[in-house]
Amino acid sequence: MEDQNQTSFTFMIDNLSDKRIESPKFLNGSYEWVVDVYSKEEDHKLNVYHFLMVANPESLRPGFVIRVSFFFVMLNQSGKELYRTKEMCKLFCDKVCDEAKGWGCYESLPLEFETNKIILKLEIVKVVEVVDWNEMIEFNGFQIHYSQIEPVNSLFLDHRGFTHKFRLKNELLKTTYMNVLLALVETLNKPQHSLTETELSNARSDLVELTEAGFKLNWLKTMLDEVSFDGNKGNFADHGSQVEQHIKEKVEAARDWLEGAIHSWKGHLGFVHLRNEKID
Template identity: 30%
Template sequence: MENQADNKFTWVIENFSTLQSQVVSSDEFVIGGCKWRLLAYPKGFNKSGYFSLFLEVADYKSLPSGWRRHARYLLTIVNQNSGKCSKRNEANKCFDHKIPGWGLSAMLPLTKLHDEDSGFLVNDEVKIVAEVEVLEVIGKLDVLEESEEANQSLKRIKLDYDSADSINLHKEISPVMESIDVNGFQVLPSQVDFVRRIFEKHPDIALEVRPKNQYLRKACMNFLLSLIETLCQSLQELSNEDLVEADIALTYLKDAGFKLDWLEIKLDQVKEKKKEEEINEARMQELEKELMDIKKTCLDMEALLEKEKANMFAARRASLTLEDVV
């Protein structure tokens, strides 16, 4: 069951406990002139033990070469008992043919999801809300917005394929979403402070960046910001797949000429912490098992003790009579 209002899409997964598929998808929905869909893994992505949730460009296989969507999104698994306890994942990402979907493989532990008192699974239904703000589109829109206000809600770069000899770039720039130059990189107003802070702490970060085209440089900067956001997630939210993707992203940016020794150190630290977390979790599970075994042994010993007490009291009561002796 789905429902959509403005830039918000609500998806209710019914009969959740009886789902057999590894992945289920919502109906397509349109926000910012782009078609999207939600992908959920009821048993966890790669059997991770967590409910996994992703936002994906619905028709990415049919889009022309070079397409990209830059969007800010908020995915929420609604706690139907208390909205404050809902599980959320907010990010600012670039979607393209290499990575058409973003989300979290470790969105919510399955044990917590299936806990009848948790509030996430009510009447065998899981409620998910996706809020999407499209910031930039490279390539044609999937659906043309009817209102002028909607047309100006994002910055669009349309690729004109009418001519076989050339590709003409047409830009429609909304004053609200106008890019701002920060050290030679065009960034969104919402990104300015963050990017300036990066250059203040690491002034030599982009001295040897090879791409000179402003759109490629902008894409690289968005890639860098997404990588930093990934590393800022909690260890519980951060999966090993995320760390593998972070490694790939770091290599890509270094190949483009970014000086990211400091970020590589941070990534190694996060990897080490994630490894420690997994070791601690495994050790905790071992201790819990040992404790359960000890408790079982204690219960068995208590039962044996009670049996011996009963035998002792029975023996005391069974005193011999004179006739038994004589």
């Protein structure tokens, strides 16, 4: 389902110093939306954060993805444009909105605007509802399948900044690296007892390759180190048991041999009638 009509929504903000401001709900396509705004003083500037959100995330149909293209325009109370954000293309679905309630960005204003009335305008360029999970989509700079939205979104939410030093531009290579990363995460989340030494060896190689490409994956290194250490402890324990059993068998064999040798010695000396004592 596609809605080609451009939708504009405008609302007045009386005071940016308020902790959080939420717009009235408005309808676009089959869903109600809201704009969430808050500001924060940082480095002697007023950073204004604005997010487009689904008003009722429970209304998102399972298995459907909504792709929304939109941008924000900030105006002063006289209608003069203060800034215009870049157009964003973001995904809304039940998998993503369980964790990320909305998508947006921030722009900086002089501190004097903190108590001024300003106008925020949202321009929704296009809303497309997608059901083909094999289709590719750009997500935070990576081309991924819709079916990968949930694990990739979790990576960016739980480990912010892990791609800051990743500088590759080739889209195919970027997709390949992301697939390798997702496979590595899946491997390390397996039950520890099910991991083979081959899987651990491949995981170490993949981690080195991803790190050298610019990914910051300290948490995965910790996971891999813990799995490898626990696995080695198990190997050491097994090896220790084997050594202990081997020594026990050798001692038993030596004891049997010694008892036999003593019995033979007694026979040679004519003491075979003497009781054969068991050696402890």
